[in-house]
Amino acid sequence: MRFQDGDRVCIIGGGPAGSFAALHLLAQAEQRGLRLDVLIFEPRDFSRPGPAGCNRCAGVLSSRLLRGLNTLGLHLPDTVAQSELHTYALVLNNEVVRVRQPDPTRRVVGIYRGGGPKHFLNAPSASFDAWLLSQAQARGARHVPARAYLVTQENGYPVVHSRQGRYQTAFLVLATGINSRPPLDASFGYRPPSSEMMAQDEVLLPPDWPEGEVRAYFRTLPWLTFGALIPKRNYLNISLLGRHIPRDGVDAFLERIRLSLGAEPLEKVRLCGCTPRVTTGVAHPVCGDRWVAVGDAAVSRLYKDGIGSAFYTARAAMKAAVTHGISRRSLSRHYALYCRRVHWDNRWGRALFALWHFTLGTPLLLRAWKRALLREAKRPQAERVHERILWGMFTGDEPYGRLFLLAITPTAVWRVAREMCFSGEGDL
Ligand SMILES: Cc1cc2nc3c(=O)[nH]c(=O)nc-3n(C[C@H](O)[C@H](O)[C@H](O)COP(=O)(O)OP(=O)(O)OC[C@H]3O[C@@H](n4cnc5c(N)ncnc54)[C@H](O)[C@@H]3O)c2cc1C
Structure with missing residues (x-):
């Protein structure tokens, strides 16, 4: 089972994993002189502010991801980069320990996935996901602005059903993330990865906030594992990870850090707000005959750099598909192994976080x-x-x-x- 010239490829989801899959696939196909018709199904308008246009995340891009973008010949525009982050200030029992960027090559950037907070100042922000999707389109992918509500298998080929029509496809890429119901029917046998709930919001950036500094809090409240404040141009993103985050979790967190720091209250006007899920496990299976899952729908680095994982899972999957073929057997051998390695690395991550929490306690x-x-x-x-x-x-x-x-x-x-x-x- 290999790609034929002129084959159609349907990618479900135009978040980072979907756009990266299109970019890698088109680059790999071009190297082999293969023409593919790549369609990306994505109903969301990423230019809209608030949850409607946003794939709900803190928006920190790692240097690993920025290096990856360069390999595709992509350079993040200044309008999309909302902040350069060079210091992590760890707040430990009311004391602040600052960890600084080890060297200039390890650049870390803050972005907005959609048009920024729902209640924005002046104008919406430039969206990372919109920019990435436009890059995939510029290289030949076609955007279908519709949700794929069902994917079936007919005569061994996946068939995508959307309100724009039925699309039989030679190869299907599932890039629907972890926050929507996967549209694959039962014949695929796909089970999404395990996930945990987070909470997010935005406030106005306090005028005296140190430039490029992320502040990180641990166990400040019984349910809180990790809380971060991330500056992005005019705003401060609040991201909380914990077990059973209560409804008023963001308020309780803001109140607690004000008390523990003895600082002025952060601007209390909340500008957005959502409780998305983050991928913590691995899907089963991550591929089959003529289909593959990438990004959060497959596996992600534990708690950090999910967008980087979207880049690298998409690259591994598309390389395996173009080089070795699109049968379950060859994808399992050349791609599922990569996902298992990420999952294994996350076990080291859990051990590292356990060591960290033991130290804190x-x-x-x-x-x-x-x-x-x-x-x-x-x-x-x-x-x-x-x-x-x-x-x-x-x-x-x-x-x-x-x-x-x-x-x-x-x-x-x-x-x-x-x-x-x-x-x-x-x-x-
Ligand atoms: C609170 C929080 C903070 C995070 N912070 C960071 C961070 O700072 N840095 C980082 O790198 N990662 C972070 N992550 C992880 C990051 O958000 C994900 O790893 C990343 O978004 C995965 O990309 P994806 O393309 O796989 O999925 P998504 O970004 O979720 O994109 C999936 C896309 O598929 C579309 N879709 C879904 N179903 C369908 C359908 N049936 N038909 C058509 N389209 C469909 C959706 O509209 C969406 O656009 C965070 C996650 C959370 C929850």
Whole structure:
């Protein structure tokens, strides 16, 4: 089962995974002199502000993703990049520990997926998803502005049903994310990945907010795992991850961080608000004869860099399809393996977050670790192990496995152990 010249490919979903799939597929096909008719089904108008035009996310792009964009010859326009993020300020028991961008090549950028907050100032923001979809169209993909409400299989071929008509296709790409019901019928046997709920909102950026600084909070409330404040031009995005986030979770969080910091209240006028899900597991299966799932519909890096995962799963899937064929067997061998590797790396991620939470809950260890971090700041950048681990964990630009192994190297362990045994000695 291989692509034939002139074959039609239907991509369901025009978020990052769908647009990346089209861009990779068209690039791979061109290299082999193959002409494909690529259709992207996407009903959303990404230029609209608020949840209607938005694929609901904090919008932090990792350096891993920005490097990936360059390989496709894409450069993020300045109008789409809302902020350059170069510092993560970790708020730990009312103390702030700053982790800075290790080097200029590890650029991290804030964007809006749609037209920005529902209640915007002056004009809606430029949308990342709209820009990406326009790039896929510029390279030959066709946008069908309709929802695919059902996909069936007839005579071994997937058939997409939408209000614009029925489309039989040589190959189907499922890029519907985790926040909508997948349209595949039972014959595909597809089960979406597991997911967790998050909460988001936007407020106006306080005038004295340090430029390019993300603030991260942990366990400030019993249900909160992680809370982040991310500056984006005129606004501050609030993203919360936790177990059973209550309805008034964002209000409770804003109130708590005001109390714990003793700071001025953040602007209380909330400008948007949503409770989307984030992918935490892997779909089963991720492919079959003439179809494949990519992005959140397949697997994603745990908690960070989901857009980067959309890029890399789409690249692996399209390369496997063009190079090795579109049968279940060859896609399983050449693509499902990649998804399993991401899923395995997430296990290291869970171990790393468990270590992090153990540190947060052990005052002696936390103090020693903070001192180790402060002492490291005097060393050259390349020798700052703990800073590199934190930057990689919070921005998603290094695999969790590598970061975990780094965390248990003798150097990293000794630096913390030394502070535990000889705490109080030496100036910081
Ligand atoms: C609160 C929160 C914060 C996050 N923050 C970040 C972050 O800072 N950085 C980061 O990299 N990732 C982040 N993520 C993860 C990121 O949002 C996802 O990993 C990413 O959006 C996945 O892209 P996707 O294209 O697979 O899915 P989506 O972005 O969800 O896109 C799916 C698209 O498919 C369309 N669609 C769905 N069903 C159909 C259908 N039947 N027919 C046609 N079209 C359909 C939808 O309209 C949508 O446009 C966050 C997630 C959450 C929940």
